[in-house]
Amino acid sequence: MKWPAFLFCTTAACSPLAMPATAVAGCDAQSGGNTVALVELYTSEGCSSCPPADARLSHLDRALEAGARAIPLALHVGYWDYLGWNDPFAQDAFARRQEWLVHVNHHATVYTPHFFVGGTEIELAPAALPAAVQKVNATRAAANIRVHARIGAPAQLVVDADATTAGRARPAALYVAVTENGLSSQVARGENGGATLHEDHVVRAWLGPFDLSAGAVHAQRTLALPAGWKRDQLDVVAFVEDPQTGAVLQAVSAASCARA
Numbered sequence: 001m002k003w004p005a006f007l008f009c010t011t012a013a014c015s016p017l018a019m020p021a022t023a024v025a026g027c028d029a030q031s032g033g034n035t036v037a038l039v040e041l042y043t044s045e046g047c048s049s050c051p052p053a054d055a056r057l058s059h060l061d062r063a064l065e066a067g068a069r070a071i072p073l074a075l076h077v078g079y080w081d082y083l084g085w086n087d088p089f090a091q092d093a094f095a096r097r098q099e100w101l102v103h104v105n106h107h108a109t110v111y112t113p114h115f116f117v118g119g120t121e122i123e124l125a126p127a128a129l130p131a132a133v134q135k136v137n138a139t140r141a142a143a144n145i146r147v148h149a150r151i152g153a154p155a156q157l158v159v160d161a162d163a164t165t166a167g168r169a170r171p172a173a174l175y176v177a178v179t180e181n182g183l184s185s186q187v188a189r190g191e192n193g194g195a196t197l198h199e200d201h202v203v204r205a206w207l208g209p210f211d212l213s214a215g216a217v218h219a220q221r222t223l224a225l226p227a228g229w230k231r232d233q234l235d236v237v238a239f240v241e242d243p244q245t246g247a248v249l250q251a252v253s254a255a256s257c258a259r260a
Contacts, residue, residue, distance in 0.1 A: 037070040039060060077095040142249040147162075159221050173211055175241065178207075237252070
């Protein structure tokens, strides 16, 4: 699949996790030497087997060993909408990305719930996820990322991201995702009809790819902040990926600012 030079999903925007809406100093997060595991869950509110997987993503830290580093993303897809419920968080770009990841993993089936760790498809077995995170964490990072997020004008977020891949001959691409925690939906129809779903790490905006063909890239975007969004529940995630294999070379989250 050939990705467009710039893709922005306009259903969302963001502010840094755990930073109050009035913060102006911003958040400056820097990646480290070992690789942080990017955990992608492809999910849908129209899928009856997805809520348990959503809960696993919400409580990912409980499943991991002490010191493990992982960044969760919940990417909602809309191909189950025909069952009677339109997923309010679904974006076509996420379904296209899932199809691409399945292809580069040399598999053939797209389904939900569907986990990828570091760009590699994993089984739904409980032990598979922490084992995959541990394997990724044990590798030296092939990219370096800095992400800075700050509140600009009222109802705007300014995001700056820098990435480098020194000494790497293969192509690479930078992506920036905006996620939100503490979301809930009262599902009226479809396989989850009558249920109230609680979801975290839901991707609301998607920026990229930004090409690192010269070994470095700087990207800056100003995003609108919808009034109804909980700014203290939002996060900015940046990751660098091999566009040929889907392997995630490094990832960083603005949530690390809250832990500093």
